[in-house]
Amino acid sequence: MAISFFNHVKIAGFKTAIPERCINIDDEIEFFDNNPKKLARAKKIAGYGKRYVADKNTTVVDLAVDAASKLLQEMKVNSHEIDLLIFINQKPDYEAPCDASIAHGMLGLEKNCATLNLNLGCSGYVSGLWQAFSLLENGNLKKCLILAGDIPARDLDIKDRKRAPVFGDAASATLIEYTENPSPSTFVLGTDGKGWDKIIYPFNGRRIPLDNNLLNLKIETPSGYQWDYSQGILKGEDIFYFTMDVAPELIIQTLSQANWKKEDVDLYAIHQANKQIIENIIDKAQIPAEKTPSDVFSKYANNSTTSVVTVLCDQPKDKKFGKTLLCVFGIGLSWGGATLDLEGVYNGGIYTYISPKNKPTREELINYWIKCIKGE
Amino acid sequence: MNQNEFLSAMEDVLQTEDTLSMDTILEDLVEWDSLSVMATMAFLDKNFGIKTTMSDYKTMKTIGDIAKKAGL
Numbered sequence: 001m002a003i004s005f006f007n008h009v010k011i012a013g014f015k016t017a018i019p020e021r022c023i024n025i026d027d028e029i030e031f032f033d034n035n036p037k038k039l040a041r042a043k044k045i046a047g048y049g050k051r052y053v054a055d056k057n058t059t060v061v062d063l064a065v066d067a068a069s070k071l072l073q074e075m076k077v078n079s080h081e082i083d084l085l086i087f088i089n090q091k092p093d094y095e096a097p098c099d100a101s102i103a104h105g106m107l108g109l110e111k112n113c114a115t116l117n118l119n120l121g122c123s124g125y126v127s128g129l130w131q132a133f134s135l136l137e138n139g140n141l142k143k144c145l146i147l148a149g150d151i152p153a154r155d156l157d158i159k160d161r162k163r164a165p166v167f168g169d170a171a172s173a174t175l176i177e178y179t180e181n182p183s184p185s186t187f188v189l190g191t192d193g194k195g196w197d198k199i200i201y202p203f204n205g206r207r208i209p210l211d212n213n214l215l216n217l218k219i220e221t222p223s224g225y226q227w228d229y230s231q232g233i234l235k236g237e238d239i240f241y242f243t244m245d246v247a248p249e250l251i252i253q254t255l256s257q258a259n260w261k262k263e264d265v266d267l268y269a270i271h272q273a274n275k276q277i278i279e280n281i282i283d284k285a286q287i288p289a290e291k292t293p294s295d296v297f298s299k300y301a302n303n304s305t306t307s308v309v310t311v312l313c314d315q316p317k318d319k320k321f322g323k324t325l326l327c328v329f330g331i332g333l334s335w336g337g338a339t340l341d342l343e344g345v346y347n348g349g350i351y352t353y354i355s356p357k358n359k360p361t362r363e364e365l366i367n368y369w370i371k372c373i374k375g376e
Numbered sequence: 377m378n379q380n381e382f383l384s385a386m387e388d389v390l391q392t393e394d395t396l397s398m399d400t401i402l403e404d405l406v407e408w409d410s411l412s413v414m415a416t417m418a419f420l421d422k423n424f425g426i427k428t429t430m431s432d433y434k435t436m437k438t439i440g441d442i443a444k445k446a447g448l
Contacts (some may be wrong), residue, residue: 021444024405040407041391045411237430240414280418 002189003257009133009176010183011340013075016069016172017350018300019054019151020355021224030159034293042165046268047275049298050154051168054154057359062322064147064169068160071173071348072107072145075206077323080110088128088148089305090121090331103147114141121199121319122271122330124148126338129326130187132176135353138208150304159225164235166274168301172309186258187249188337195333203229223277243277248285250331250357251327254337262287271329273298279328312342313350322343377423382448386439389419398440402433420446 019302025039025048032038040049054063064087072079085107087100094102098117116322118128125148132144149171156164201331210229247270255262268291270278281287295310297346303310308328315321321342360368377385383396383429392407394400402408420426424446436442 041407042411044391045415106446236414237417240417241421244418276414276418280422283422 001348002187004134004187005034005138005184005257006133006137006187007182008139008179009185010179011129011177011342011345012175012177013071013346013348014172014174014309014312015067015071015074016170016306016310016350017063017070017212017353018052018168018170018350019058019063020352021053021055022050024050025056025165028158031159039285043298044307045276046165047294047298048165048229049301051153051165051301054169055304056357058151058154058353059072060089060091060149060151060169060171061093061099061102061106062355062359063151063169063353064099064149064173065103066353067171067348068103068107068145068147068173068267074348075175077143077175079108081143082107082109082113082145082232084114084116084132084135084143084144085109085148086116086118086128086132086156086371088118088124088146089150090119090124091150091152092117092119099147107145112146120152120331120334121304122273122307123303123328123332123336124330125308126326126328126336127187127304128191129174129338130189130285130336131175133185136176136178139178139209142178142193144178146174148172148174148306148309150306152256152304153301155230157225160221160231161221162223162235166302168303170300170303172313184258184339185341186339188254188257190246190250190335192242192333194204194236195242197233198235198242198333199232199331200303201230203231208286240277242333243273243329244280244284246334246350247281247327247334249269250329250335250337251281251285251287251325252302254325254327254339258327258339260323260339261271264323265291265325267312267315267324267342268292268327269308270294270326270327272300272302272307273329274302275280310350313347315347317347317349321347377446377448379448382443382446383439385419385423386416386442389415396439398430398438398443400439401437402439403437406433416442 032105100115100117151169324342326338390407
């Protein structure tokens with residue numbers, strides 16, 4: 001059983017970057033037959049609201065590295081103090097190498113700082129924390145940076161009404177530290193690998209590499225948008241029940257392993273899949289709604305890998321953090337629960353990442369690589 | 377949950393201003409869309425422990441058909 005207890009590691013701070021462009025569901029009434037009642041109903045039931053979408057030249061690495069350098073600066077931590085960098089995301093900047101290496105270079109970390117990359121989505125943050133806590137517990141490593149994020153919204157077709165209103169782009173940086181003073185935490189992780197195909201991008205890996213046929217494959221979907229290879233497949237009904245079955249049980253199990261009562265918890269930070277799912281989890285797990293934000297989804301949408309950090313960073317800056325429960329679930333299928341004592345944590349909040357004007361465009365990057373290949 | 381309680385709960389689930397009866401035709405409700413199907417699935421799972429599928433809703437015609445699924 002993947003149940004772990006730690007006593008000498010804590011989260012020291014976190015910060016979240018979102019892109020500039022904001023899409024508000026109120027501006028999309030055309031997709032609700034121009035009917036204000038239908039729009040209001042979708043807002044009430046699913047919680048649709050605002051979402052932030054990266055521009056074509058911005059990636060998850062840009063957002064995460066910017067958040068990390070600001071976090072280190074604000075917390076007055078020097079980059080040479082970082083012993084470990086963990087990058088968690090589902091869709092990397094390049095097919096290879098992994099984003100952890102790229103971020104390590106961009107942040108100017110020391111050569112004796114180790115890197116790890118986890119290929120996970122919505123459940124990834126707790127897995128990354130768990131690895132960091134495992135590696136720091138004995139005090140050999142003192143400081144770890146976790147970069148988590150994805151840009152699920154950037155390349156979505158706005159006509160894809162199943163997913164476009166649901167996802168928003170964001171990335172976060174979290175600083176983890178070894179601590180002499182006891183800071184107990186509990187982790188419960190799980191996987192249902194038989195559900196590997198429930199959320200999947202089937203093409204463009206080594207099992208089914210892209211060819212011209214797949215590249216040009218367009219499928220008309222019942223909801224009226226064209227599916228191409230870059231769009232994933234999400235088996236909504238299966239995922240829905242997976243969430244309803246796994247998440248409430250995970251919360252109960254994590255609390256029980258930590259020996260915490262429901263009322264001990266100051267904040268339940270649950271992956272913001274959508275408002276309806278969070279409300280169902282609250283009902284089924286019978287946890288207090290006032291301590292379990294579901295409105296973060298309406299403010300930033302589902303930020304995939306980093307959505308639970310968005311919940312933490314969205315708390316008021318002067319809020320005193322305490323006993324916190326994290327609950328995440330998603331692609332894999334996989335899930336993770338954690339109880340943490342966040343007393344004294346630094347909340348760097350959520351800020352807008354401004355894309356530098358001189359950032360190379362797609363064409364410039366392609367030309368650069370062509371020149372490399374030609375040996376120019 | 378009796379039938380009347382079920383009807384009023386379904387009005388809330390569907391967020392409809394119409395008064396529902398067991399004979400209300402689902403297709404006649406403007407609110408009967410994919411959001412409502414998901415909300416109904418969650419409602420039946422939470423309150424009756426019954427897991428319905430999307431395809432179940434293709435064969436259901438009335439609110440009464442949903443009540444039958446719930447065992448009412």
